[in-house]
Amino acid sequence: MKKKVAVLFGGQSTEHEVSRVSAASVLRNIDVAKYDVYPIGITKDGKWFEYTGAIDKIESGEWEIDEFYKTPEGQKFLFNKEVDAVFPVLHGLYGEDGTIQGLCKLLNLPCVGPGVMSSAVCMDKIYTKYLLERFGVKQAEYVVVNAYEYKEDYKQIIDKIEKKLPYPMFIKPSNSGSSVGITKAHSTQELIAGLTEALKYDRKILVERGINAREVEVAVLGNDYPKAAVPGEIIPAKEFYDYEAKYQNEASKLLIPAALSNEKLEAIKDEAVKVYRALDCAGMARVDFLVDKDTQEVYLNEVNTIPGFTKISMYPKMWQASGKAYSNLIDELIGLAIDRNNG
Numbered sequence: 001m002k003k004k005v006a007v008l009f010g011g012q013s014t015e016h017e018v019s020r021v022s023a024a025s026v027l028r029n030i031d032v033a034k035y036d037v038y039p040i041g042i043t044k045d046g047k048w049f050e051y052t053g054a055i056d057k058i059e060s061g062e063w064e065i066d067e068f069y070k071t072p073e074g075q076k077f078l079f080n081k082e083v084d085a086v087f088p089v090l091h092g093l094y095g096e097d098g099t100i101q102g103l104c105k106l107l108n109l110p111c112v113g114p115g116v117m118s119s120a121v122c123m124d125k126i127y128t129k130y131l132l133e134r135f136g137v138k139q140a141e142y143v144v145v146n147a148y149e150y151k152e153d154y155k156q157i158i159d160k161i162e163k164k165l166p167y168p169m170f171i172k173p174s175n176s177g178s179s180v181g182i183t184k185a186h187s188t189q190e191l192i193a194g195l196t197e198a199l200k201y202d203r204k205i206l207v208e209r210g211i212n213a214r215e216v217e218v219a220v221l222g223n224d225y226p227k228a229a230v231p232g233e234i235i236p237a238k239e240f241y242d243y244e245a246k247y248q249n250e251a252s253k254l255l256i257p258a259a260l261s262n263e264k265l266e267a268i269k270d271e272a273v274k275v276y277r278a279l280d281c282a283g284m285a286r287v288d289f290l291v292d293k294d295t296q297e298v299y300l301n302e303v304n305t306i307p308g309f310t311k312i313s314m315y316p317k318m319w320q321a322s323g324k325a326y327s328n329l330i331d332e333l334i335g336l337a338i339d340r341n342n343g
Contacts, residue, residue, distance in 0.1 A: 003084040005035045005334060008100065009058060010042040013092030014180045014201065017061070022309035023089040024059040025316075029326040035334070038083065042090070085110040085334050089309060093175060096306040097123035110341035112333045113283040114305045122279055122303040125206045126174045132300060135278040137271070139300050140208045140290070141165060144174075145195060147203040158191060161207050168210035171195055173202035184210060211299060213290035216258045218272035219307070219318040221332065223282045223340050228269035229318040233258035254314060256321040260291070268298060275300060283336045286315050 007030070009023030010016055023039070030037055039051045041063055057063040086109050088100045098120035104111035114122065121127050126144055133139070143161045150157050161169070171194035173181040181201040183194035191207075198205045215234040220226050235253040257265060272287040279285075286307035290299045307315035319329050 002034060002036050003334070003338075004038065004082065005030070006038045006040050006083045006086045008040045008042060008086065008088045008090055008095070010044070011090040011092070011095045012042065012044055012046055013090070013094055013096075014176065015091035016044055018308060018310070019089055019091050019095070020058050020061060020063075022091065022313065024055050025309050025311055025313075025326075026087065026089055026330060027055050027058070030330050031327050034331065083109065085112065085337050087112040087330075087334065087337075088306060091306055091308070092180075093123070096304075097175065108341070110334075110337040112337045114279075114281045114285065115340075118280045118282065119305050122281070122285065122305045124174050124204075125172060125302055126204055128279070128303060129206075132275065132278060135274070137275060137278070137300050138298065140211055142209070143207045145205040145207060147199055147205075150195060150199065150205075154192070154195075157195075158188060161191065162188070165207065165209045167191075170208045170210055171198050172206045172208065173198045174204040174206050176201045211290050212293050213299070214258070214293060215301070216260070216268060216289045216291050216298075217314045217318070218269060218287045218289070219315045219322075220272050220276045220281070220285050220287055221283075221319065221329075221336075223336050223343075226273055226276050226281070228272045228287075229322040229324075230257045231260070231265050231268050231272075232256040232314050232318050232321070233260075234314070254312070254317060256314075256318055264291075264296070271298060271300075275303060279303060281305065282340050283333055284315070 007023055007026055009019050011019055027037065027039060039058065041049050041051045043064060051058065051063050053063060086104050088095055088111065090096060090100060096119060098116040101111050101116045101119050105116060121131060129139055129142060141164065143164055145157055168184055168186045171183050171185060181198050183197055185191040185194045195205060216231050217234065218231045219229040233255040235255060268289060275287050276285055286304045288301040290301050307313065309316055316326050316329055320326065
């Protein structure tokens, strides 16, 4: 008997569009001989619909203006199916941060990916740093900026940052993905502009020392016994791998495996599994590192618990390079979610 799987896409985060593209790829590759699949779209204003139209319209955004959804019946067509598992392809807030995971937990539904606590911590870059310091994971020096402190005396905050960190530095909203709201500052003026931009997305901001580094990512898969795929390297089309370089600029390149020695690749894989376990991840996560071009030291960058699943995304590509086909990867993720829920 086929299992019923709900695939959630869209959502209310700044990564709504990326989610749709990832979900379209999942829907094209999931084995329909094994699963009855129910695509569940979430609009930017939080409405949920079971979508029964063409997958291409999910990718383009036309699913919301499909003729069926213009009808009174379509406007009321909310999801009401009983399912065996939920696959949230929801990047960013209200999908990757423990909220959907908590809903599934309340309903006793297996949910692909890490649980509530792990999802929440990994989504918050600052608390990821706090926790991983306990495990001795090497990370770039940083300063935390809170919105209320910055508004009270921004000059004091700028002075604090410049005393601790040299330029260049990265400014990041603590809770945001796909490099949304991230900037690189080379001067006081750019630092102020970067903080102003980041504060549009979050009330907590992470300012990190810029490292002249190569960006290396590792796909990790599993529950109690996670394994890492062959690491990949990002060669961004721009100065750093921002949203435009990730999803819109075809000049960005993905190199799998990363151009490092076998010894270094294995060490990075081991570190990725260490981070995955320290954060109590399950199912999947992509663990991103920075490798200093001068010293070859490895620093943790961030952890993504619902990594991109688009046709150009690193997570499925790294597993494909490790011998695991896209459809088999989806199958394994659903199985891991069910096993975790039953365990």
